[in-house]
Amino acid sequence: MTIPAFFRQLLLAILCSLGLPTQAQPDKGRFVRDLSGQDWRLWLDPAAPWVQDRLYAPPVEVATLPVHLPTGGWAALTKAEGKTVHLPATVEQYHWGQNGNLFGLSGNYLGVSWFTTKLAVPAALQGQRVVLRFESVRFRAEVFVNQQLAGYDLVSGTPFEVDVTKLVRYGQDNELAVRITDPNGNFDWRDSQNFMWGSYRTQPTHGFGGITGKVELVATPPVFVQDVFVQNKPSLREVDVQVTTANYAGQPSSGTLRLEVKEHGGTQKTVFSQNVALAQIPAGLSTKTVTVKVPEAKLWSMESPNLYEVTATWTGADRKTDTYRQRFGFRWFEARDVAGGDQQFFLNGKRIVLRTAISWGFWPVNGIAPSDALARKQVETAKALGLNMLNFHRTIGQTNVLDYADELGLLYFEEPGGNQYPANLMNATDSLGKKQADFYLAARTEKVLRMVRRDRNHPSLIIYNFHNERGAPPEPQDRTEMSAAHQLDPTRLLTYNSSNGDPTLKPNPASSSTCGPTTSSFTTTAGLTSTTPVALGCTTTPCTRGPTSTCATPTTRTKSFTGARMGPLARRPACS
Numbered sequence: 001m002t003i004p005a006f007f008r009q010l011l012l013a014i015l016c017s018l019g020l021p022t023q024a025q026p027d028k029g030r031f032v033r034d035l036s037g038q039d040w041r042l043w044l045d046p047a048a049p050w051v052q053d054r055l056y057a058p059p060v061e062v063a064t065l066p067v068h069l070p071t072g073g074w075a076a077l078t079k080a081e082g083k084t085v086h087l088p089a090t091v092e093q094y095h096w097g098q099n100g101n102l103f104g105l106s107g108n109y110l111g112v113s114w115f116t117t118k119l120a121v122p123a124a125l126q127g128q129r130v131v132l133r134f135e136s137v138r139f140r141a142e143v144f145v146n147q148q149l150a151g152y153d154l155v156s157g158t159p160f161e162v163d164v165t166k167l168v169r170y171g172q173d174n175e176l177a178v179r180i181t182d183p184n185g186n187f188d189w190r191d192s193q194n195f196m197w198g199s200y201r202t203q204p205t206h207g208f209g210g211i212t213g214k215v216e217l218v219a220t221p222p223v224f225v226q227d228v229f230v231q232n233k234p235s236l237r238e239v240d241v242q243v244t245t246a247n248y249a250g251q252p253s254s255g256t257l258r259l260e261v262k263e264h265g266g267t268q269k270t271v272f273s274q275n276v277a278l279a280q281i282p283a284g285l286s287t288k289t290v291t292v293k294v295p296e297a298k299l300w301s302m303e304s305p306n307l308y309e310v311t312a313t314w315t316g317a318d319r320k321t322d323t324y325r326q327r328f329g330f331r332w333f334e335a336r337d338v339a340g341g342d343q344q345f346f347l348n349g350k351r352i353v354l355r356t357a358i359s360w361g362f363w364p365v366n367g368i369a370p371s372d373a374l375a376r377k378q379v380e381t382a383k384a385l386g387l388n389m390l391n392f393h394r395t396i397g398q399t400n401v402l403d404y405a406d407e408l409g410l411l412y413f414e415e416p417g418g419n420q421y422p423a424n425l426m427n428a429t430d431s432l433g434k435k436q437a438d439f440y441l442a443a444r445t446e447k448v449l450r451m452v453r454r455d456r457n458h459p460s461l462i463i464y465n466f467h468n469e470r471g472a473p474p475e476p477q478d479r480t481e482m483s484a485a486h487q488l489d490p491t492r493l494l495t496y497n498s499s500n501g502d503p504t505l506k507p508n509p510a511s512s513s514t515c516g517p518t519t520s521s522f523t524t525t526a527g528l529t530s531t532t533p534v535a536l537g538c539t540t541t542p543c544t545r546g547p548t549s550t551c552a553t554p555t556t557r558t559k560s561f562t563g564a565r566m567g568p569l570a571r572r573p574a575c576s
Helices: 005-017 091-095 372-384 399-408 431-455 476-488
Strands: 031-034 040-045 083-085 111-121 129-134 140-145 148-153 160-163 172-182 195-197 200-202 215-220 223-232 238-247 253-263 270-281 284-293 308-316 321-328 333-338 342-347 354-359 389-392 411-414 461-465 493-495 559-561
Touching (some): 083 091, 129 140, 148 160, 200 431, 238 270, 399 411, 476 493
Parallel strands (some): 389 411, 461 493
Antiparallel strands (some): 040 111, 129 160, 129 215, 140 172, 223 238, 238 284, 253 270, 333 342
16 A cells, blocks of 8 residues: 555654664664655755855865855745655756757756755654765755755765764654755767856856755664775785774774674675774774775676675673674786786776777756666677677766666776866966866865775775866876875775877876775876876886777767777877
């Protein structure tokens, strides 16, 4: 029997008023509620000023930010005409041509919109740390809870969270309002030109504004598991599980961390378990790494995409618990130097030739975020065509696509999109140029690091690429960005550029620092591809052969990454 939305909301409010949990026992661990499927209201605010706003790159102090109210006051959100939507949702999905231009790209909406919903918070969550977790928005999000500014973010396409512990009313309905500003955007392939927002240069991204991912209400004890990174190793059946705990208790905390690894799906056989005593965890973030060896582990590959799940459970001395689960696969992808300089790709010790094509990141219905059905279809279609890899091209990837790639067996290559900045403006000394560069470079690096943290556990993801067809050699800021990404994930190949660079490019002598022991010396300047070391700043000698990026024909736009030697440069058309 289907329960009408009105009665679902009424039942939820009653449960909250009674202090009863609606999904889990909050006092026994983590509480998560997905808000995406409930009714949201979308209202356009075309009269709201935004063009000359001052912009803030992370991190931001919310208390110091200007507060932008709805035009006409808060009552406008309930009295004015709006549309009922469910997430993910974009303004263009419901209001294309609102400006009178129904034909072509000029029907895009630029400006401010509001997404509002009710936020029921059980009384039993009091004493927990309560956050709103956003999977993705575009472009700028200003988050209000009970008409108070709670959060601000403009790193579009990436996850962020907003601490609302002190703003929500427990055991009651709360008002959640998200003010979205869409200042610009592209509807084609371009990600190399900076787009302007007033006097700021912003990263080019696809021009759909809205809440482009899930929104969750999450409550945890003051001490909880913040993140789990399963770090693959050349020893195929061995991984390092890096567990990050967060302590907001206001004092050092002690307890036990239990790790358990099971087969994902099927019988869910337990293949590893271990208890680790942690004493006097300080305030803030702390990391503990545990080496996990599973001699009988089934390897992940395209033919046999075997998956495992690690569960990290924290139990404090106060008996409060928190559990975090992370899916992963046992596998190792690398570039090996074969026969004196011929670098070739290997997966699990076997040579692999990558057959790939590009995915632009445009999707039906809302334009920018695929449904689970569409995400699965992309992976299945690629495999049916005989491909073993796809590229998230000129735009950041989507997590549900990677989830299906993990499950069905397809490799992916990912770019953040819009990572370029004019080389002649990177080190500006005038006040406007410095403001623009400082903002852009801070925002783009934050986007890269969020992308790496978000996706580094997917066995299907093998390469991070930072630029598409960048014609300029790396600046120190590029090297710093790539080194930071490598620190977060030392297990994957990183490339500075996919193609169209200077084939004679040599390492920058100004950057002579060396890399840590986990850094690969994989570097190529082959064909029209110009790549730099895995972590820029490493001192290596470029080779003249190796993984290349070329088009099969200029019209198919299909990229092929192989370990084979290529012909003369003049025969290689550029890719876009």
